[in-house]
Amino acid sequence: MSQKDETIPTTQRAWVIEKLGIPRQALRLHENRPVPKLETGQALVKIQAAALNPLGWKSMGVLPQLARAKLSVPEYDFAGVVVDHGDTTFKRGDLVFGSLDPFFALNSGEGTLAEYVRVPSSALALRPAGKHPVDVAGIPLAGQTALQALSTFTRFEANQCILINGGSTAVGMYAIQIAKAKGAKVVVTCSPRHNSLMKDLGADETIDYTAAPLHEILTRSPPDPQFNIILDAVGLLDPSLYTHSPAYLAPGGVFVTTGPQPKSFSANQLWLAFKTAVAVARPAWLGGVPRGYKFIVMQTNQRDLDELRELCEAGKLRSVVDSVTEFDNVLEAYDRSMSGHAQGKVVVKIAD
Numbered sequence: 531m532s533q534k535d536e537t538i539p540t541t542q543r544a545w546v547i548e549k550l551g552i553p554r555q556a557l558r559l560h561e562n563r564p565v566p567k568l569e570t571g572q573a574l575v576k577i578q579a580a581a582l583n584p585l586g587w588k589s590m591g592v593l594p595q596l597a598r599a600k601l602s603v604p605e606y607d608f609a610g611v612v613v614d615h616g617d618t619t620f621k622r623g624d625l626v627f628g629s630l631d632p633f634f635a636l637n638s639g640e641g642t643l644a645e646y647v648r649v650p651s652s653a654l655a656l657r658p659a660g661k662h663p664v665d666v667a668g669i670p671l672a673g674q675t676a677l678q679a680l681s682t683f684t685r686f687e688a689n690q691c692i693l694i695n696g697g698s699t700a701v702g703m704y705a706i707q708i709a710k711a712k713g714a715k716v717v718v719t720c721s722p723r724h725n726s727l728m729k730d731l732g733a734d735e736t737i738d739y740t741a742a743p744l745h746e747i748l749t750r751s752p753p754d755p756q757f758n759i760i761l762d763a764v765g766l767l768d769p770s771l772y773t774h775s776p777a778y779l780a781p782g783g784v785f786v787t788t789g790p791q792p793k794s795f796s797a798n799q800l801w802l803a804f805k806t807a808v809a810v811a812r813p814a815w816l817g818g819v820p821r822g823y824k825f826i827v828m829q830t831n832q833r834d835l836d837e838l839r840e841l842c843e844a845g846k847l848r849s850v851v852d853s854v855t856e857f858d859n860v861l862e863a864y865d866r867s868m869s870g871h872a873q874g875k876v877v878v879k880i881a882d
C-alpha cells in the first residue's frame with residue numbers, strides 16, 4: 531500500500547444515517563467521522579461531487595439500522611480525485627468517477643455524502659476528460675443501469691425500435707442517448723414540459739404519459755413496426771403496460787424494468803405488487819403474457835464505467851443536471867430528488 535499523503539486528514543465531515551426514516555429524520559452531519567482505512571484493491575477518493583439516486587432515500591426509509599453497518603454514510607455516486615490506493619492500477623491524482631456497490635456500502639458503512647470514500651477499484655474508472663465533476667457525478671449508477679438494461683438484459687441491435695417509459699428519468703435520459711448511439715429508433719414517454727429536452731437528447735417521438743393510461747394510448751395507436759424493447763425506467767408497480775404489451779411489443783420482444791417498487795404498504799400498492807407477481811410468474815401456455823419480462827439490478831463494474839466515459843468523450847452522452855446543492859444543504863437536495871419531478875441528476879457539490 532502506498533504511503534498516505536500528509537494532506538489526508540484523519541477525520542472528515544460526512545452525513546450519517548442515524549435512524550430509520552426520511553432524510554430529514556434520518557440524517558445528521560458529523561464533523562469528525564474517521565477517514566476510512568484502505569484495504570488491498572481499494573482507492574481512497576477525495577469526493578468533489580456526489581449525486582443522489584432514489585435508492586439512497588428509499589433504503590433509508592425501509593432498511594432498519596440493524597441491516598446496515600452502524601452509522602453508515604448514504605449514497606453511491608461520486609466524482610473525485612484519487613488521494614491514496616492499496617495496490618490498485620489507479621494512482622494519486624487520477625480524476626475518477628464511480629458508484630459504490632450497494633452491498634459494499636451496506637456492509638462497510640461507506641457512502642458518498644462525505645469528503646472521502648474508499649472504493650474497490652472495480653467500482654471506479656477514470657472520468658471523461660475535461661468534464662467538471664458536477665457534470666459527471668450522476669452518470670455511474672443511472673448510466674450503468676441504462677447500459678446494462680440495453681446490452682446485458684436485452685439483445686439490442688441497431689435499427690430496432692425501443693420505448694423508454696420515463697424518458698425524463700435519469701435512467702431514461704442515459705438510455706435515450708445509448709440507444710441512439712447504437713442506431714435505434716427511440717420513443718419516450720414524458721410529461722410535455724420535457725418534450726424539447728427529450729428531442730435534444732435524441733428521442734424520435736414523445737408520448738404524453740399524463741394524457742391517458744399508457745397501455746390504452748399504445749393499444750389504440752400501436753407503433754408500426756412494433757417495439758422490440760420496452761424499458762420501463764419509472765419502475766411502474768401497475769403491470770398494465772406489461773400485460774397489454776402483445777398489442778405493441780413484437781413477438782420475441784422484451785419488457786425490462788427498473789422496478790416495480792411499492793410506494794407504501796397500502797392495500798392498493800400490495801394488490802398491484804401481487805398482480806405484477808402473478809403476471810410475471812404465469813407462463814404463456816397457461817394464459818400468461820407471451821413476452822419476456824426482466825427486472826434489472828444494476829451491478830457496478832469498471833468495464834461499463836469505461837464505456838460510459840468513452841461515449842461521453844465521443845460527444846454521444848451527457849448528463850443532464852437538475853440542480854447543484856452545497857454539501858451543508860443536502861436535505862434540500864433530498865427534497866428535490868424525493869419530489870419525483872427532477873429533470874436530471876440532483877448533484878451535491880463537496881469540494882472544488
Ligand SMILES: NC(=O)c1ccc[n+]([C@@H]2O[C@H](COP(=O)([O-])OP(=O)(O)OC[C@H]3O[C@@H](n4cnc5c(N)ncnc54)[C@H](OP(=O)(O)O)[C@@H]3O)[C@@H](O)[C@H]2O)c1
Nearest residue numbers: 584675696698699700701721765788826827828870871872
Ligand atoms: N433496479 C436498479 O438497478 C435501478 C437503478 C437505478 C434506478 N432505479 C429505479 O428507477 C427509477 C428511476 O430512477 P431515476 O433516478 O432515473 O429517477 P428520477 O430521475 O428521480 O425520475 C424523475 C423523473 O421521472 C419522471 N416521471 C415520474 N413519474 C413518471 C411516469 N409515470 N411516467 C413517466 N415519467 C415519470 C418525472 O417527470 P414528470 O415530473 O414530468 O412526470 C421526472 O422527470 C426509480 O424508481 C429508481 O429507484 C432502479
